[in-house]
Amino acid sequence: MQLSTWGHQMSRPSGIRSLMEDIATTAGSSGDGTGANLSVGNPSPIPEVLETWQRLSAAALATDFPESGGHYGPSRGTHSLVDAVVRYFNAAYGWSIGPENVVVGPGSQMLCFVATTLFTGPTGPTGPAGSGHRPLVLPCVPDYTGYQGLNLVGSATVGVGATVVPHGERSFRYALDADALQQVPDMGMMLVSSPGNPTGRSLTAAELDTLIDTVERHDALLVVDHAYGRPFPMLTGDALDPVHHPRVINCFTLSKAGLPGERIAFAIGPADAVSAMVSFMANTVLHAPQTIQAVVERALDSGELDVLTQKVISPYYRDKRQAAEALLHSLLPDDVDWRLHEGDGGMFCWLWIDHEWFDDLDFYRLLKEEGVFIVPGRHFFGTAGVPGLPGHATRCFRLSLSGELPDLERGFKRIGALLTLLRDRSHEADPV
Known part of the structure; x- marks a missing residue:
């Protein structure tokens, strides 16, 4: 073979x-x-956490399974979950997103793979700066090791090493190396976890502004993976609130909130980028599992996920x-x-x-x-x-x-x- x-x-x-x-x-x-x-x-x-998800799952199975488990559904995600996401984030952060800004997927790693495949890689002879491809940039390495396997072309992933800042005798912290980032000649997408795996470090507001300015300059996108952050599961108290911006795709997952095996996540971003992601979903996995979407909808609308x-x-x-x-x-x-x-x-x-x-x-x-x-x-x-x-x-x-x-x-x-x-x-x- x-x-x-x-x-x-x-x-x-x-x-x-x-x-x-x-x-x-x-x-x-x-x-x-x-x-x-x-x-x-x-x-x-x-x-x-286990008790809450078991109870909500039992309710979804009893009420929603004939529709969610017995029928195919929309590639964007079930209408009820997409609408629940829209209501939740508009209320929590004062956004004005609609269903066109949301896509549901089987885990945030899959959504990151979809975005990487869509927005990085070969561009042909007319590509920016004649490079022939636009790389995936990891702007503050070390970062989640799974990102290194997202790109179909291994050499098209560029990592920018962080600056190490020692504190006292027993602690240290990484900081974004903005100067090194500016030396990257081209990019199609940047991807960063915040708070990060493995460090638990959250981007500062100034660092996030730098990343957004950088992708704007390159006509690229920034994907922020909030797997450990706000609004859920908020494993670290210093996590930044997500930012709604025409150059930013925010990924949210329920894995670290107690559902790692269910592979359920969603992304919120500009409508044109999300539309491309929905088409990718339709052409590959068709749609994310639907019964667990009904469970997450209940958790969002009832406020139990916040609790x-x-x-x-x-x-x-x-x-x-x-x-x-x-x-x-x-x-x-x-x-x-x-x-x-x-x-x-x-x-x-x-x-x-x-x-x-x-x-x-x-x-x-x-x-x-x-x-x-x-x-x-x-x-x-x-x-x-x-x-x-x-x-x-x-x-x-x-x-x-x-x-x-x-x-x-x-x-x-x-x-x-x-x-x-x-x-x-x-x-x-x-x-x-």
Whole structure:
């Protein structure tokens, strides 16, 4: 069987997907309950969240299933959900959107793939600056590793490394490198998660303005993925409100609000761009699953999604983050230069070990032997580096906070012990 150029690109295993397979195989075979999987991106199974979605799903199945499950529907999304989205966002943010600004899809990653395919890639000899293609630009790397597999042409994705800003002794923060971004000669679309995966970092208002100014200059689009942000699930308290702008497509998903397996999301953007996305949906998946659309419509119109976000989900992750930070400060060695990316809640901790002896993949492999799983940092950088910090991408790793606190404590203890061991080995190899 001969794969096409696009086939080779889309069939190749990504680094993090290979790791996930490795983790699933290894963790499944051990089964002794002594390890700690700190790699998963699944949201925590919060009882109140599960109960709410089960109840709303039961109501939708009882009332709506003959229509939603027994008939094909519109590619834009069911009229009832699209109308509910319009009502919700116009009321919450004072927008004036209509159904023409909304498209529902099977997950935000699919919607990001649709947008990337539509607005980046080959443009022919008449393309801007004679480039022949307009790339997808990730303007503040590290960012969600899944973005690196969206482009049918792998070389058409450009990552712009963030600037690292240390704070105090144990924390740091990434900042948009506006100067580096201005050096990108062309783009068809920019894509950014805010708050971000893996860091939990939200764009500032000034950074968002810079991104919008940049896409306007390039006659391009900005896609902002709000998977962790406002108005739901609001896992970090410092997330910016979404902005309605003729150059911005906002993606929203219910995955981190408790429905990761249902693959339901929607995008809001300029009508002409959304219309192209609706056509793409019609030509590929036809439409998103409809019974879950009826469930989400109920959650929006009843206000229960806001209640879950504000009263349950957001406080849960804020408290979990505070507990995790306290554990890290108590369990990681004082004489190792480790730094935690600043955050206000979120599903992850992003750690930077600022030593030449540290390598993220080696660290992953050594921890795996002890039944502890993390995600190496390099998979969130793609080919982008961080100016002035050679090796930074291989000195970071991501920890998930989805597990119970005893699991986190057990995993953090082993991380601290391994860091101490590696530090001691480096001193033996290079005595002062």
